[in-house]
Amino acid sequence: MALIKKFVDLHGGRVWVESKIEKGSSFTFELPLKWRKTPEKGVNEEHANTLEISEKTFRLANEKSVKENSLKAGTPEETEMPKS
16 A cells, blocks of 8 residues: 555555445545647647547455455456445
């Protein structure tokens, strides 16, 4: 967790945790997206592309089980925690 905090801090983001008793903890982070203007001159329209970005949420989930203790990263749907 310390490495993630340092990485996120270096990029101007933030990290926070939400905990629920007997449910576990969810660690979330955000990183800012910085845009650069393309210079007016020298842009080859043939190679110009439009970038579409949709908001994505990623979760790092710690799955607690008797047999294994592993971390998973992905979207909330991909890392959904098993119901107790």
